[in-house]
Amino acid sequence: MSEITVSAGEVLSTERFFDLYDRMLGNVSIPDVLQDVTNVVCHDLKAERATIYLIDKETEELVSAALIGNVTQTIRVPIRESSLAGYCALTGKPFIVPDAYGDLSNIDSRLKFDQRWDSLNRFRTKDVMCAPATFKGEVLGVVQVINSKAGLFNKGCMDNLKSVSRLIGYALYHARLYDDLLTMKRLEKEKAEFMQIMVHELKSPAAAAKMMADVLKDTDFHDPRIAELPIRISDRMDHLLNLAEEILVLAKVKSGEPLGKIEILDLANETRQVCTPYRDQAESKGMEFELDAGSKILPIRFDSQGLNLVLSNLLSNAIKYTPAGAVRVSVQEESGWAVLKVQDSGIGIPKEDVPRLFKEFFRASNAKQQQVQGSGVGLSGVKRIIERFGGNITLETRENSGSTFTVQLPISVA
16 A cells, blocks of 8 residues: 655655545535545644645635634735745745744745734744645645654655645635635526616616607697706716616626725725815715824725726715715724724615625615615625625614614725
8 A cells, every 4th residue: 555754753644545535525615625635734744734726816805714813813814025935825835944933035036925823823834845735737826834743754754745736735625616606696696686687777767768759749849848858868868877787786796806906905094085065965965074093004905997996886875865964984903904994874774675685686665765876886886896805784773763884894905
């Protein structure tokens, strides 16, 4: 029976190797696969810690779960050549770092070990191994193994890690495939519903504009009643064009395609800039507009145009659905999160409508009754792009008393 060397004096049999394969493929959930694989790597490669990073192409990040103190948290790391895992992901090369705090130029002059995680966890990283998890030539993730329990990592350990990393690549591929299949089933149902509603929404303003245009063709232009028809046609067509633009943006968000450049942005400063025209808009309605963005920089890694979409949508909705009263915007740090709150004293949302508020084309019943113009497209795109970058959005509302949207985004460690 062939054997795989784990460390000096210890071997891993072929039977044990296939047992690892079964354990890795025993789950189809990506989070479960990452957790199981991490446990397998630590135990069978005799390491103190291991991290399995999954490549997220949409956000250009490495995503994993890590223990911070005693709490498991999702870690999102930008893929950069200067970091160990990022370098491995970009180059597809496995390597050993005998001293993480030492000179890494023998591997690549751009590499530099980030000591902040050690400080945060009161841990000391000594030696490290990194290997890409590949499937059919594509790098799906990175395996990072820290601190050998049997002396320093050596070539034999690396050979073993490369073999295990191939199994991890298979496991990640099958987990991602299963996740994609589930998503496709949901999307097929959503697409059918989406198309039905979209056709109805597009048909209504187009039909109204066509009817008024027909009236213009057959009516005496000296009739004073005709004067307002071109204005009404223009308004209807503006609504149609805005709706089409929102649908295009939503489609782009759903496809995973970035709206703008993914970069480090200061949430406080971005909010100040976007608020300026909305302050004027609110004051023109006789409303109060308050902004508290503090003086602290709150760096987030986000899509530049996507952030503008989030801010513009929440601010315009707050003003649109507040006939009179106030809109208050705040940005602050809370427990490691950058938190944006947009509060209004408007019409609020009926309790029974809240669960469907973030679905495409859904509009609250009281908004329809009061004939406030809107498409119901924006909030769906807002939620998707926030969650793509590891954030979340919540709502507190009461009909006739107003609403508060709260957005939490992870503060960038960079």
